[in-house]
Amino acid sequence: MLRTETYTVNFGPQHPATHGVFRVMLNLDGERIVKAEPVCGYLHRGVEKLAENRTYQQVIPYTDRLDYLAAGLQNQGYVETIEKLMEIEVPDRAEYLRIITAELSRIASHVLFVGVYALDIGAFTGFLLCFRERERILDLMEELTGSRMTYSYARIGGVAADAPEGWLDRVEKVVNDLPYYFDIYDDLISGNEIFQARTKYVGYLSAESAVDYSLSGPTLRGSGIDYDLRKAKPYSIYDRFNFEVPLGENGDCFDRYFCRILEMRQSVYILQQAIEQIRETDGPIMAKVPKVLKPPKGEAYHEIESSKGILGYYVVSDGSNKPYRVHVRRPSFVNLGFLDEMCRGGLVADLVAILGSIDIVLGEVDC
Amino acid sequence: MDNKLDSVIKELQEKFSEIKVSEQQVVTVPVEQLTSFMQMLKDEYYMDFLTNVTAVDYPSDKNQNGEEDDEEDKGTMEVIYNVNSITEGYTLMVKTSVARQNPKLPSMFSVWGGAHFQEREVFDLLGIIFTDHPDLKRILLDDSFKGYPLRKDFQWVGGRK
Amino acid sequence: MLETIFIDIANWIRNLLGSAGVPALWNDTVMMLVKLTAIIVFILINALWLVYMERKVAGYMQARIGPNRVGPKGLLQTTADIGKLISKEIIIPKNVDKILFLLAPVLIFVPPLTIFSVIPFGKNMMAIDLNIGLFFVFAIASLSTLIFWIGGWSSYNKYSLLGSMRVISQMVSYELPMMLALLGVIMIVGSLNLSEIILAQESAWFIISQPIAFLIFFIAAVAECNRVPFDLMEGESEIIAGPYTEYSGMGFAMFFLAEYANIMIASAMTTVLFLGGWLAPFGLTFIPSWLWFFVKMYVVIFVFMWLRWTYPRVRIDQLLGFGWKVLVPLSLANIFVTGIGMYIYRALGW
Numbered sequence: 001m002l003r004t005e006t007y008t009v010n011f012g013p014q015h016p017a018t019h020g021v022f023r024v025m026l027n028l029d030g031e032r033i034v035k036a037e038p039v040c041g042y043l044h045r046g047v048e049k050l051a052e053n054r055t056y057q058q059v060i061p062y063t064d065r066l067d068y069l070a071a072g073l074q075n076q077g078y079v080e081t082i083e084k085l086m087e088i089e090v091p092d093r094a095e096y097l098r099i100i101t102a103e104l105s106r107i108a109s110h111v112l113f114v115g116v117y118a119l120d121i122g123a124f125t126g127f128l129l130c131f132r133e134r135e136r137i138l139d140l141m142e143e144l145t146g147s148r149m150t151y152s153y154a155r156i157g158g159v160a161a162d163a164p165e166g167w168l169d170r171v172e173k174v175v176n177d178l179p180y181y182f183d184i185y186d187d188l189i190s191g192n193e194i195f196q197a198r199t200k201y202v203g204y205l206s207a208e209s210a211v212d213y214s215l216s217g218p219t220l221r222g223s224g225i226d227y228d229l230r231k232a233k234p235y236s237i238y239d240r241f242n243f244e245v246p247l248g249e250n251g252d253c254f255d256r257y258f259c260r261i262l263e264m265r266q267s268v269y270i271l272q273q274a275i276e277q278i279r280e281t282d283g284p285i286m287a288k289v290p291k292v293l294k295p296p297k298g299e300a301y302h303e304i305e306s307s308k309g310i311l312g313y314y315v316v317s318d319g320s321n322k323p324y325r326v327h328v329r330r331p332s333f334v335n336l337g338f339l340d341e342m343c344r345g346g347l348v349a350d351l352v353a354i355l356g357s358i359d360i361v362l363g364e365v366d367c
Numbered sequence: 368m369d370n371k372l373d374s375v376i377k378e379l380q381e382k383f384s385e386i387k388v389s390e391q392q393v394v395t396v397p398v399e400q401l402t403s404f405m406q407m408l409k410d411e412y413y414m415d416f417l418t419n420v421t422a423v424d425y426p427s428d429k430n431q432n433g434e435e436d437d438e439e440d441k442g443t444m445e446v447i448y449n450v451n452s453i454t455e456g457y458t459l460m461v462k463t464s465v466a467r468q469n470p471k472l473p474s475m476f477s478v479w480g481g482a483h484f485q486e487r488e489v490f491d492l493l494g495i496i497f498t499d500h501p502d503l504k505r506i507l508l509d510d511s512f513k514g515y516p517l518r519k520d521f522q523w524v525g526g527r528k
Numbered sequence: 529m530l531e532t533i534f535i536d537i538a539n540w541i542r543n544l545l546g547s548a549g550v551p552a553l554w555n556d557t558v559m560m561l562v563k564l565t566a567i568i569v570f571i572l573i574n575a576l577w578l579v580y581m582e583r584k585v586a587g588y589m590q591a592r593i594g595p596n597r598v599g600p601k602g603l604l605q606t607t608a609d610i611g612k613l614i615s616k617e618i619i620i621p622k623n624v625d626k627i628l629f630l631l632a633p634v635l636i637f638v639p640p641l642t643i644f645s646v647i648p649f650g651k652n653m654m655a656i657d658l659n660i661g662l663f664f665v666f667a668i669a670s671l672s673t674l675i676f677w678i679g680g681w682s683s684y685n686k687y688s689l690l691g692s693m694r695v696i697s698q699m700v701s702y703e704l705p706m707m708l709a710l711l712g713v714i715m716i717v718g719s720l721n722l723s724e725i726i727l728a729q730e731s732a733w734f735i736i737s738q739p740i741a742f743l744i745f746f747i748a749a750v751a752e753c754n755r756v757p758f759d760l761m762e763g764e765s766e767i768i769a770g771p772y773t774e775y776s777g778m779g780f781a782m783f784f785l786a787e788y789a790n791i792m793i794a795s796a797m798t799t800v801l802f803l804g805g806w807l808a809p810f811g812l813t814f815i816p817s818w819l820w821f822f823v824k825m826y827v828v829i830f831v832f833m834w835l836r837w838t839y840p841r842v843r844i845d846q847l848l849g850f851g852w853k854v855l856v857p858l859s860l861a862n863i864f865v866t867g868i869g870m871y872i873y874r875a876l877g878w
Contacts, residue, residue: 009686017765031690031844041507048492049516120765122756122841128590188838194757195840211453214417214481227416227453298391301449301460303418312419314447325517327421329449329485337484348690349766349843366507 691770
């Protein structure tokens with residue numbers, strides 16, 4: 001009788017499809033995956049430990065470097081946790097500015113995902129087209145925050161600076177242009193026969209196991225679970241906006257991909273409302289916060305919906321000006337937990353499609 | 368929603384007499400009852416989504432000074448679980464504490480699969496051993512790394528003072 | 529004048545040698561060498577230029593400009609690239625089979641260069657007029673499979689191995705529908721001689737009388753060239769670069785340029801077999817035949833590039849399934865329909 005042997009392939013850490021320095025130990029039978037063991041930690045910088053020796057404000061730039069593709073969301077999550085700890089009321093205008101940066105970050109992150117996913121599947125043109133739109137968003141963010149990727153815009157108690165003259169108009173213009181580009185993505189990528197053949201019914205994730213494995217974000221919603229913290233537990237001022245939570249049906253790679261496209265359209269909708277409302281909101285952009293922050297003894301856990309999933313910060317204060325412990329619940333990291341089961345029985349090419357559809361950022365996975 | 372959570376906590380307090388509830392609705396459960404408590408949360412209160420697992424190191428002051436090593440270390444480590452309910456919409460923070468000398472507690476993997484990676488991370492950075500975990504090994508750090516960096520007595524070279 | 533410019537040059541050289549008193553046998557040998565050298569130079573320059581064309585096409589499709597710095601309009605960009613690659617060190621990894629590893633990039637150019645000797649570039653413009661031209665082309669073209677395998681196997685790398693195994697399975701399953709599709713054409717013409725196949729298209733190109741065969745042939749040709757959407761062997765997001773993974777410097781460049789040489793062959797064969805070769809359409813004979821040939825060839829090459837910059841990549845099982853379950857039955861049906869058509873045609877006595 002013929003007997004085949006499995007063999008091990010080291011997929012990464014330097015590999016074009018792992019979106020950074022991520023490694024998967026693949027056990028293959030021919031091209032079929034028997035076992036896929038994720039190995040992470042190549043970008044571990046010990047942010048949680050570093051934070052213990054910084055003052056509360058000094059931690060903000062470290063959060064930028066977690067999910068560097070959507071830094072606005074990371075900043076927001078951290079400062080809201082500290083505000084919860086200190087019970088600070090944030091002025092309305094600052095909240096709106098945070099929402100605008102957060103949603104722009106979300107779109108920027110999703111746009112990049114669409115492009116990179118197209119590249120993973122093999123369509124190079126989609127990759128570069130998506131950078132064109134991301135560039136416009138980054139330009140806006142640069143104008144507001146002075147930085148293109150690591151914004152550090154949110155501050156404890158408010159935001160760093162008010163929007164410059166005419167910035168909101170430019171945001172509005174870009175935001176109104178975006179749906180046209182999303183249509184292009186649908187034409188070029190989502191509607192493509194080969195793209196659908198590669199992603200539909202691949203990497204099936206049942207709703208039960210998605211919940212069981214604590215997966216979150218579009219990965220969870222692609223399986224049809226309606227769980228978006230912006231709707232389920234509205235934080236900040238998300239209860240003031242009208243939007244829907246797009247859901248997938250089959251829980252395959254395509255649904256996870258398409259959820260993000262629909263989510264971007266919803267973000268555009270939120271942004272349009274936010275811009276309209278912020279125009280009528282004047283006032284300070286910083287709450288009255290002492291120069292030296294010394295939160296009372298205690299702890300706080302706060303989660304927001306980042307572009308990758310549920311982003312949680314757990315902060316313990318011992319009454320000094322430095323946090324006693326900062327823990328980040330990173331969606332990319334937790335979402336990786338189910339990779340092995342999703343990949344089993346698939347081909348090497350499916351691994352790329354599945355890993356891409358989870359949308360990980362290694363800065364966040366490895367913290 | 369908080370009212371709902373209040374009633375849940377009250378019910379839980381009746382069932383488990385040993386749990387403590389703080390003002391911020393943080394539930395502290397002794398290690399021995401952890402598994403049955405968590406299983407009940409999942410089965411009867413629809414807490415199906417384990418968002419966060421982490422731990423904090425609280426060494427006793429005595430030990431921090433580096434004296435009296437022979438005496439028993441009274442420090443503890445707190446393990447924190449944040450559990451969400453997708454259907455009901457509430458969140459519960461559950462805490463348990465283990466002795467620093469022998470940090471061992473049952474793994475929640477049997478209740479929520481999501482504990483898999485997060486418990487590995489806690490083990491990696493704080494050295495807390497989760498018994499019955501299917502694959503407890505370092506996840507972020509190198510396998511040959513010595514020590515647990517998020518413990519307060521961890522010494523490292525370099526860094527900003 | 530322009531029509532026969534290359535033939536005139538050839539005759540001029542032949543007369544020159546003849547008048548210098550060179551014996552006929554030597555004269556023929558020299559002529560053959562001149563012709564083949566001309567073809568080699570042509571292919572190499574063309575391959576170089578096609579890289580530039582690809583980058584330009586890609587640039588415009590991706591809303592950017594493409595190379596525009598070296599030379600006028602960036603035309604010398606690829607020349608400079610090759611210069612850089614030549615000057616690079618060829619890294620030989622520790623455990624590779626040294627001889628095969630170095631032999632593969634050298635051999636990779638042999639099949640395309642050989643094939644071009646029989647392709648008619650214009651009226652009476654072919655280095656060798658073979659009666660079994662078509663057969664020769666495909667026999668030699670299949671050899672390149674082996675060379676990819678040599679490169680992948682000798683690299684001592686699992687990605688290379690995976691890539692070269694993909695090449696073999698892909699080539700085997702697409703060679704078959706390709707040949708079967710051509711049978712329709714061969715049945716109509718009744719000859720394997722490429723010139724005769726071109727001349728048979730005087731009234732109507734085979735793309736009109738054999739549209740299905742054309743489609744199958746073109747799809748299979750894309751697969752044979754390892755181009756998107758069938759570029760599984762390189763699949764950079766999956767297996768890094770397939771058989772080329774361990775190659776560096778000029779070794780890599782040879783594989784890279786060979787890909788374009790293969791594209792030229794595929795386009796040239798498409799032109800010869802289905803687009804009327806050097807025949808001028810609509811009676812536009814004032815344009816020389818060889819120019820027509822190149823125009824058609826470049827249009828086909830452009831389609832190749834167009835596909836590449838639009839489509840994603842298929843998966844290996846989909847690729848093989850498509851080849852065996854769709855293309856093979858379809859090409860068999862095409863043969864059947866062609867046969868019946870020819871029978872009716874003859875029975876009607878047209």
